[in-house]
Amino acid sequence: MTRTEELFLALRQQIVEGKIPHGHKISEPELANQFQVSRSTLRDALARLKSIGLLVSQPNVGYSVISLSTEHLMEIFYVREALEGMACRLAASNITQEQLQNLRDLLESHESSVQLKSGVAYIQEERDLDFHFVIVQASHNPMLIDLLCEKLYFLVRMYRYQFGMVSDRAKRAFFEHQHIVHALSVGDGELAEFLMRRHISASRDNVERNLLVNKGVIS
Structure with a gap:
């Protein structure tokens, strides 16, 4: 290095x-x-x-x-909804059996998390231990991988890290991940895209509500 x-x-x-x-x-x-x-x-x-x-x-x-702001964060969510939805559709056709098993193993490890069991947070490690990162990689589309896994990935993590990991959506988000994996496993790209877009949209709405309740968290 x-x-x-x-x-x-x-x-x-x-x-x-x-x-x-x-x-x-x-x-x-x-x-x-x-x-x-x-x-x-x-x-x-x-x-x-x-x-x-x-x-x-x-x-x-x-x-x-870069200065963090609510407006910027919402812009990122809208971009993620469109691009990760597309990545999920492609992954339904392109994901390998090894990648699919990795996703299942990943969810199994997430499910054992104390924070998730208590419903207070859904914490994911970086890159290959991050559900969304793995799915984008499984799209096998170089441009999407570059945009989402390189150019946007650590900006998203910056917001996650500095906003905190506590979420009243923790268990619901995990269940949504399980449904997405099922759609990928049966090769249903239309359903996989719909579920991913709905998942990110719900996360965006939840973050926006929390920011309104906790004004002053971010400028």
Whole structure:
């Protein structure tokens, strides 16, 4: 792994977890000193972070962490509903038996979670341990995989992480995942797309309601 890759991964994690706060102006000299890297290595890492939507830049100003907002989050939900619905339709035709079994195993591991059993949260780890990530991969469509698993994925995780994982939809979301897997297992692309779109739409409505109740959580 190159020094640029190591730095990119470290900064990505800090931004997702809020250790570098959203809206924060990036100080290149400070980060270069902290990580003991050259400015060119740092700039390569920062450019990659911008390419996946975690940073923005302005001429003569430099890089800043993206500012989180309710409006931006809702935009992401609408994009996810359309694109993940399409990915789910394609996965119904393209998913391998190994990927299907991985999804079943994943849900089985999720079901044993203490937080899910108590109905307070549905926590998923990153990438191959994330239900939505696995389904997009199973679409076998390179453009969708790039858009959803690279360019949007960690932005979505940033919102999840910094909003918290508590949800009164935890058990319902898990049951919806089970229905989606069943549609994939019988190769019903139309049903799989419908269920995924409805699932993401319900999550969006739930988040929006919670934000209205808990005003001030995010600007």
